[in-house]
Amino acid sequence: MANLSSFYQINTDFTNLVLASSTLLGILGSLLTSIIGTKFKRNYLIIIGFIFFAISLFLLLNHVTDTTFAISVLIFKFSWMFTVPYILATVASFDYTGKFINSVNLAIGGGLALGPFIAGFIIENTLNYDALITYTALIFLFSFVLIFGANLKK
Template sequence: GLVEYLGFDDKSAGYTASAEMFGIALTTVAMTFLSHRINWRHCLYGSLGLMTVANAACTFTTDPMVFVALRFAVGVGAGSVVSLGFAIVGLTANPDRNFGFLIMWVLSYGALGLLVMPSAYQLVGMDGVLWFFALFPAFAMLFVHLLPTNGEDVEIVEADALDLGRGMKACALAAMLCYFTAQGVVWAYLFLIGLDGGLGEQQVANGLTLSQFAGVAGALLAALLGNRFGRALPLTISIAGGAVCLYFLTGTFAFMVFAVFVSVYNFFWNVTHPYLLAAMASFDRHGRIVIYAVAMQMVGLAIGPGLAATVISEGEYGNVNITGAALFILSLLLILPPVITHTRDVHRAAARP
C-alpha cells in the first residue's frame, strides 16, 4: 500500500516497515526493566493514545521521513500493549487456554486483514485504512479500566503458578530466545525455499496461505486442551514436530509436499506458542517472566533473518533448515528442565499437609 497509494519507493517502504518493528522490539525490551515500576493502566492509556495519534497523523503527511518516524511511534506504543497484554493473560486462572484463544484470534484477524486489505485500499484508500488503525486502539481504551494496575495487585492467578529459581527462569528465557530465533531463521526464507524447491510464486503463496488456517487450528487446539496433559508433552511434540517438518522442505518437492509440511509446521508453531507463554506465566506469580519472554520473542524474530543470511551458500537453503531445526531442538532441551522442575514443585506443594 505504501508504494502504490502513497508513492513511496521500495526502499522507503522497507524502512517504514522496519521502523515500526524496531519500535515494537525496543519497547518490549524496555518493558523488562519498567513493568514492575509503572502503573499498567496508565502505560496502556498512554500507549494506545500514542498509537491513535500517530496513526491519525500519518494521514496528514506525504514526507517519507516523517511517515517513518510516525510508524516508529506506533511501534513504540504497540510494544507496550503487546508486553502488558501477554503479561495480563499470563495472570489469568487458565493461561494455556487463554493464550491459545488469544493467538487464535490474532491469527484470524491477520488472515482477515490480508483478505480484505486490497478491497479496503480501493474503497477508502490508505487514509481510510490508517484511520481504522487510529480508531481501533482508541476503542480499546474503553476497556483499560478493567485491567490490573500491576502484577502485584492480581489476586487470582493460575493455580500452579510459583516462583522458580533464577537459573530455571534463565533457562526458560533462553529457550524462548532460541525458539523464536529459529522462527526468524525459517520464516524469513520460507518463500525462497519454496521457489528453490521448484515451485512457482503463486504456488508458494497458496501454500503459505493454507498454512495460516493450520496455524489457527493449532492455537485452537492449545486452547481446547489447556493444561489437561501438562506442558512437557505438548511442547515436546510440537517443537520436535516443527523441526522434523523442515527435513521435508529441502531439495526439490511437489506443491502438495510443500503445502502439507508448511501447514503442519505452522500448526505446531501455534500449538507451541501458547504453551510456551503459559509455562512462562507459571514460573512466577506477578507476570514479570512473561514480559521478559515477549522481549526474547521479539529479539529472536529480529536476529533470526540475519543469522539465516550468514549460513546461506550460493542460493542453497538447506543450511537455513538445518540451523532452524538445531535451534528448535536446543529450545526444547532448554525448556524441559524448568517445565519438569515446575511440575515437580507443584506436586510437592500439593502433597504437603
C-alpha cells in the same frame, strides 16, 4: 518461505496458496490449544509440538517438492500456534512478578527482527537452504531441551 520455494522453483501461485492456507491451520492449532488447555501434562503437549516441528524441518532438507513444501509449511504453522502458548505458560510458571515474561516477549520480537538477517547471511554464505534448516533444527533442539527441562522442575 517464499524465497525457499523460489529457490526450489515452486510455482509462486502455489506458494501463495500454501502460505495463505497455513493461516487456517494456525488458527486450528490455537483453537486446539484452547480446547485442550490444561487437560494433559504440558510436557506431553510440548513434545508433540516439537515432533511436528522436527517433521516440518526434515521435509525441507535436500530436494523440496511442491508436496513436501506444502506439508512442511502447514505442519509448521499448526505446530507453532499449538506449541508456543505451552512454552509461554512454562516461562510464566517461573515468573512471579511478570518481568521475565516481558523479557521473553522482547526476545521473541528480537528473534523475529534479527531472524531474517541471520537467515540471509547463512543462505548467502552457503548458497543453499540445507545449512539454514540444519541450524534451525539445532536451535529448536536446544530450545526443546530448555523448555522440557524447565517443565520437569515444576
